[in-house]
Amino acid sequence: MKNLLIATTALVATAGVAAADISVSGDGRMGLVYDDRDNAGLPGDSNIKMSSRIRIGFSASGETDNGLSFGGFVRADNSGGGAAGRAGSVFISGSFGKLSMGDVDGAAKAAVGQVSGIGYTGLSDLNEITYLNSGTDLDGDGNQDTLYPTPSALYEYAAGSTVFYVGIGQIGTQIGTVSVPGQLLPAVGEVGQSYSVGAKWSNDNGLTIAGGYEATNDVAGTGDASDWVLGAQWTNGTWGVKGVYLQGEWAGFGDVQQYAVSGDWTSGATTVTAFYTKKDLQDFDTTSESYGLGAAYDLGGGATLAGGIASVSPLNDGDKYTVGDLGIKFNF
Amino acid sequence: MKNLLIATTALVATAGVAAADISVSGDGRMGLVYDDRDNAGLPGDSNIKMSSRIRIGFSASGETDNGLSFGGFVRADNSGGGAAGRAGSVFISGSFGKLSMGDVDGAAKAAVGQVSGIGYTGLSDLNEITYLNSGTDLDGDGNQDTLYPTPSALYEYAAGSTVFYVGIGQIGTQIGTVSVPGQLLPAVGEVGQSYSVGAKWSNDNGLTIAGGYEATNDVAGTGDASDWVLGAQWTNGTWGVKGVYLQGEWAGFGDVQQYAVSGDWTSGATTVTAFYTKKDLQDFDTTSESYGLGAAYDLGGGATLAGGIASVSPLNDGDKYTVGDLGIKFNF
Amino acid sequence: MKNLLIATTALVATAGVAAADISVSGDGRMGLVYDDRDNAGLPGDSNIKMSSRIRIGFSASGETDNGLSFGGFVRADNSGGGAAGRAGSVFISGSFGKLSMGDVDGAAKAAVGQVSGIGYTGLSDLNEITYLNSGTDLDGDGNQDTLYPTPSALYEYAAGSTVFYVGIGQIGTQIGTVSVPGQLLPAVGEVGQSYSVGAKWSNDNGLTIAGGYEATNDVAGTGDASDWVLGAQWTNGTWGVKGVYLQGEWAGFGDVQQYAVSGDWTSGATTVTAFYTKKDLQDFDTTSESYGLGAAYDLGGGATLAGGIASVSPLNDGDKYTVGDLGIKFNF
Numbered sequence: 001m002k003n004l005l006i007a008t009t010a011l012v013a014t015a016g017v018a019a020a021d022i023s024v025s026g027d028g029r030m031g032l033v034y035d036d037r038d039n040a041g042l043p044g045d046s047n048i049k050m051s052s053r054i055r056i057g058f059s060a061s062g063e064t065d066n067g068l069s070f071g072g073f074v075r076a077d078n079s080g081g082g083a084a085g086r087a088g089s090v091f092i093s094g095s096f097g098k099l100s101m102g103d104v105d106g107a108a109k110a111a112v113g114q115v116s117g118i119g120y121t122g123l124s125d126l127n128e129i130t131y132l133n134s135g136t137d138l139d140g141d142g143n144q145d146t147l148y149p150t151p152s153a154l155y156e157y158a159a160g161s162t163v164f165y166v167g168i169g170q171i172g173t174q175i176g177t178v179s180v181p182g183q184l185l186p187a188v189g190e191v192g193q194s195y196s197v198g199a200k201w202s203n204d205n206g207l208t209i210a211g212g213y214e215a216t217n218d219v220a221g222t223g224d225a226s227d228w229v230l231g232a233q234w235t236n237g238t239w240g241v242k243g244v245y246l247q248g249e250w251a252g253f254g255d256v257q258q259y260a261v262s263g264d265w266t267s268g269a270t271t272v273t274a275f276y277t278k279k280d281l282q283d284f285d286t287t288s289e290s291y292g293l294g295a296a297y298d299l300g301g302g303a304t305l306a307g308g309i310a311s312v313s314p315l316n317d318g319d320k321y322t323v324g325d326l327g328i329k330f331n332f
Numbered sequence: 333m334k335n336l337l338i339a340t341t342a343l344v345a346t347a348g349v350a351a352a353d354i355s356v357s358g359d360g361r362m363g364l365v366y367d368d369r370d371n372a373g374l375p376g377d378s379n380i381k382m383s384s385r386i387r388i389g390f391s392a393s394g395e396t397d398n399g400l401s402f403g404g405f406v407r408a409d410n411s412g413g414g415a416a417g418r419a420g421s422v423f424i425s426g427s428f429g430k431l432s433m434g435d436v437d438g439a440a441k442a443a444v445g446q447v448s449g450i451g452y453t454g455l456s457d458l459n460e461i462t463y464l465n466s467g468t469d470l471d472g473d474g475n476q477d478t479l480y481p482t483p484s485a486l487y488e489y490a491a492g493s494t495v496f497y498v499g500i501g502q503i504g505t506q507i508g509t510v511s512v513p514g515q516l517l518p519a520v521g522e523v524g525q526s527y528s529v530g531a532k533w534s535n536d537n538g539l540t541i542a543g544g545y546e547a548t549n550d551v552a553g554t555g556d557a558s559d560w561v562l563g564a565q566w567t568n569g570t571w572g573v574k575g576v577y578l579q580g581e582w583a584g585f586g587d588v589q590q591y592a593v594s595g596d597w598t599s600g601a602t603t604v605t606a607f608y609t610k611k612d613l614q615d616f617d618t619t620s621e622s623y624g625l626g627a628a629y630d631l632g633g634g635a636t637l638a639g640g641i642a643s644v645s646p647l648n649d650g651d652k653y654t655v656g657d658l659g660i661k662f663n664f
Numbered sequence: 665m666k667n668l669l670i671a672t673t674a675l676v677a678t679a680g681v682a683a684a685d686i687s688v689s690g691d692g693r694m695g696l697v698y699d700d701r702d703n704a705g706l707p708g709d710s711n712i713k714m715s716s717r718i719r720i721g722f723s724a725s726g727e728t729d730n731g732l733s734f735g736g737f738v739r740a741d742n743s744g745g746g747a748a749g750r751a752g753s754v755f756i757s758g759s760f761g762k763l764s765m766g767d768v769d770g771a772a773k774a775a776v777g778q779v780s781g782i783g784y785t786g787l788s789d790l791n792e793i794t795y796l797n798s799g800t801d802l803d804g805d806g807n808q809d810t811l812y813p814t815p816s817a818l819y820e821y822a823a824g825s826t827v828f829y830v831g832i833g834q835i836g837t838q839i840g841t842v843s844v845p846g847q848l849l850p851a852v853g854e855v856g857q858s859y860s861v862g863a864k865w866s867n868d869n870g871l872t873i874a875g876g877y878e879a880t881n882d883v884a885g886t887g888d889a890s891d892w893v894l895g896a897q898w899t900n901g902t903w904g905v906k907g908v909y910l911q912g913e914w915a916g917f918g919d920v921q922q923y924a925v926s927g928d929w930t931s932g933a934t935t936v937t938a939f940y941t942k943k944d945l946q947d948f949d950t951t952s953e954s955y956g957l958g959a960a961y962d963l964g965g966g967a968t969l970a971g972g973i974a975s976v977s978p979l980n981d982g983d984k985y986t987v988g989d990l991g992i993k994f995n996f
Contacts, residue, residue: 021358021664022356022358022388024356024688024722026724028734028735028736028754029754030754030755030765042836042839042854043837044837044856046835046836046837047836048836049834049835050765050817050835051749052754052765052815053747053748053754054738054746054752054754054766055743055747056686056722056724056738056740056743056746058388058408060360060386060388062634062635062664063633064631064632065632065633066632068635070360070633070634070635070660071360071662071664072386072662074386074388074408075747076388076408076738076743076746077746077747079387079388079408079411079740079743080409082385082386082388082408083385083386083407083409083410084385085382085384089386090360090361090362090384090662091362092362092635092660099362101382102362102386151382151384153382170381171378171380172374172378172379173376173378174374190374192376218376299728299730299732300728301734302726302734303732303734303756328756330734330735330736330754332726332735332736353966353996354688354690354996356688390688390690392690392692392720392994392996394965394966394967394994394995395965396963396964396965396967397964398963398964400963400967402692402965402967402992402994403692404692404996405718406718406740408740408743411739411741411743412741414717414718414719414720415717415719416717417715417716417717421716422693422694422717422994424694433694433716434716434718484714485714502713503710503712503714504706504708504711504712504713505707505709505710507706522706550708
């Protein structure tokens with residue numbers, strides 16, 4: 001069945017017949033970003049640059065005769081990866097839970113997530129910790145999502161106020177991207193099976209507690225990598241705080257410790273956010289530290305004025321840099 | 333005229349004004365595939381892999397003041413090729429017939445087609461024979477559609493119960509993909525003009541008989557390639573059988589013989605399919621043989637549970653392999 | 665807010681609630697093109713080729729609570745560039761004017777534009793002059809839009825019958841495409857800041873007069889480039905004439921003079937167009953000259969039958985060639 005997103009659909013729909021199944025959405029942003037490193041090391045270059053983008057996404061959905069839901073999502077800009085199973089995702093769900101496949105998060109990340117970020121561009125996701133299993137890295141956002149990217153499957157099941165998650169990466173050994181010791185940067189090599197579990201519990205008073213475990217076998221022939229992660233979040237509508245803590249032993253990296261905290265304060269259309277994120281590779285005596293402050297003002301209709309400023313000392317670099325941005329982001 | 337696929341369109345449409353002209357559709361799939369070859373020859377690799385994808389397509393249509401229809405189709409994932417004329421296609425049609433241009437089949441393939449395939453992924457289209465002229469190979473499905481890919485034109489005309497087809501490839505000499513002798517695999521070189529004719533006759537009792545002729549001139553300086561193909565198909569709604577037979581002489585390949593048969597049995601939501609396909613390059617003493625069995629269960633709403641198992645001995649490989657899959661496919 | 669372009673949207677819309685925000689449009693074309701140069705220099709090649717394409721575009725829009733408009737546009741085929749800010753564009757507008765960012769024209773081009781072109785394919789835009797600042801060249805149309813492509817911002821403000829334009833390229837030094845002296849062809853190198861201003865005045869009698877100035881600093885270390893451009897246009901509905909004149913000094917090219925004129929005659933559904941365009945690089949004693957004649961017939965419903973024939977002597981080639989096309993173009 002091809003569903004026609006045209007006026008005949010509208011006519012049919014008003015007569016109560018089955019609805020069409022693909023929705024089109026999008027996002028955009030425009031503004032200025034600041035980085036106190038010379039942007040390309042060129043004489044006469046500027047620390048301030050314009051930065052804009054527009055992306056279109058497609059959300060598909062349907063329902064089988066016996067009431068199972070199914071669907072998927074992909075963006076136009078990563079539609080090539082979506083057709084190859086490395087971007088976007090598809091799912092089927094019912095009383096048994098929800099099973100997704102494609103560029104999906106590992107269970108630990110799906111349960112615990114990330115603390116709040118800042119800026120109209122997200123400022124390179126400096127607020128985020130690095131998970132072992134968090135998708136394929138091919139979603140085109142330019143940020144490193146995962147150390148060992150691979151098409152994955154994620155199973156979710158909600159029981160009362162608790163949601164359980166189970167994830168696995170592509171089955172067997174992969175020739176793919178493996179991490180660079182001491183830098184949390186990807187490189188090419190062989191990795192074995194990845195898998196993960198997680199759970200998230202929420203109550204009616206705005207409290208959420210979550211935890212997860214994730215592992216990847218046979219990383220570049222050097223051994224296994226695994227970690228556990230805990231997160232807690234509380235909000236009363238005006239104030240919100242979130243913290244995540246990850247500890248593990250990653251083949252090639254040795255002992256890994258990461259933690260991040262954020263606080264949000266909302267008043268009317270304004271939200272002010274601060275975060276602090278630290279990544280510690282003890283065996284390499286290397287530490288990355290980021291902290292930042294941002295504010296966002298909801299203009300209504302899908303537009304938000306947002307800006308932020310952050311300090312970052314990258315893992316592979318002893319120096320400290322200031323970055324910032326100010327612009328408008330859109331949801332269509 | 334830009335047609336707005338937004339609520340104003342719906343409002344206008346309910347008032348009876350001209351309809352918008354682009355429909356959005358899609359397909360997805362998720363499940364497991366099996367191949368008894370080591371998938372990448374890696375130690376610890378698995379013969380079972382997850383396989384999923386999502387694709388979005390756009391179907392455009394319009395009508396001129398004097399009643400000619402026109403339109404086109406392209407997917408998001410091959411939209412770059414569509415803008416360059418190597419993927420997707422456009423058409424104009426009326427009482428004179430239908431003329432399409434872009435990634436369109438040759439006339440022989442358009443008339444005769446392929447026998448039924450199996451599995452939720454199609455199992456690498458093992459059921460299919462190889463035509464000389466069948467599009468640009470740039471449709472992103474990962475399978476070899478044609479030996480000599482080139483943007484093409486296809487003209488179709490229906491007269492009573494018979495449909496006539498005429499096709500030509502890009503005019504003149506192409507620098508493009510030419511075939512590897514003995515393997516039916518493409519390589520780069522020069523090929524001359526390709527053209528094809530075909531016809532398909534159907535009656536009211538479910539019988540279809542079709543035939544075609546196709547040729548490509550000056551293949552890599554070694555001569556011409558041509559073949560004729562016959563097909564017959566019969567269905568009574570419960571049972572369906574189809575057979576195709578191709579014989580020709582292809583420059584570089586010598587004598588080529590291919591045939592395929594399939595049978596379908598449908599009961600309620602269930603369809604069971606079997607096929608046998610053989611490709612014979614007599615001058616190279618090389619034969620490819622595939623056979624398989626599959627079943628599909630229509631879950632309704634656009635979802636189908638499907639699986640299949642097949643045996644394949646590729647042309648360039650004396651061994652025999654088993655492949656299979658099981659999963660769900662979606663139409664949005 | 666994700667806006668659902670599905671039947672529920674239509675239902676909601678008819679109830680008067682906020683409209684969805686993304687419209688899908690498209691264009692296509694099919695026909696034959698002629699070039700009296702051997703197309704690929706191959707023996708047996710043809711001077712006539714088939715040429716077709718289909719493209720899909722997405723136009724997003726929204727409105728903030730205080731009445732500012734915002735939105736953007738990107739096509740499926742350049743959506744990867746759109747997500748990276750090098751194709752497509754976003755904007756915000758209100759009583760202060762309109763600010764766009766992404767693949768936007770410089771102010772001189774936005775004000776003055778180009779004379780009329782011919783043919784169903786546009787015949788390589790032979791009618792167009794070359795501006796210093798006119799977008800990112802990554803819009804996928806295969807034509808050179810600008811000598812120094814870079815993501816840009818364009819500000820427009822209308823005061824009565826006059827529209828003012830201000831444009832800047834990406835801030836600071838770029839590593840990007842710079843021009844090849846004597847050929848108006850791009851190559852890779854460093855360029856500095858680009859900027860431009862323009863204005864366009866129209867009256868009620870079909871007269872438009874426009875002018876602009878544009879500049880790029882530090883072109884490949886050889887100096888600055890700048891030019892001014894004037895344009896005038898008049899139409900009474902049946903007849904239309906337009907002329908543009910550009911003069912400047914471009915680092916590496918020396919003195920640059922370009923001018924173009926076109927005339928259109930419309931009667932019912934038929935439009936006949938002629939143009940003459942000349943590009944003169946005096947310091948290199950190199951001249952490009954193009955002239956052509958075309959006709960278009962509006963078939964209604966978004967389809968147009970169009971053809972043209974033109975003579976061109978390219979800058980880097982003393983010879984003279986004839987090109988032409990005939991086909992149908994579609995707007996969906």
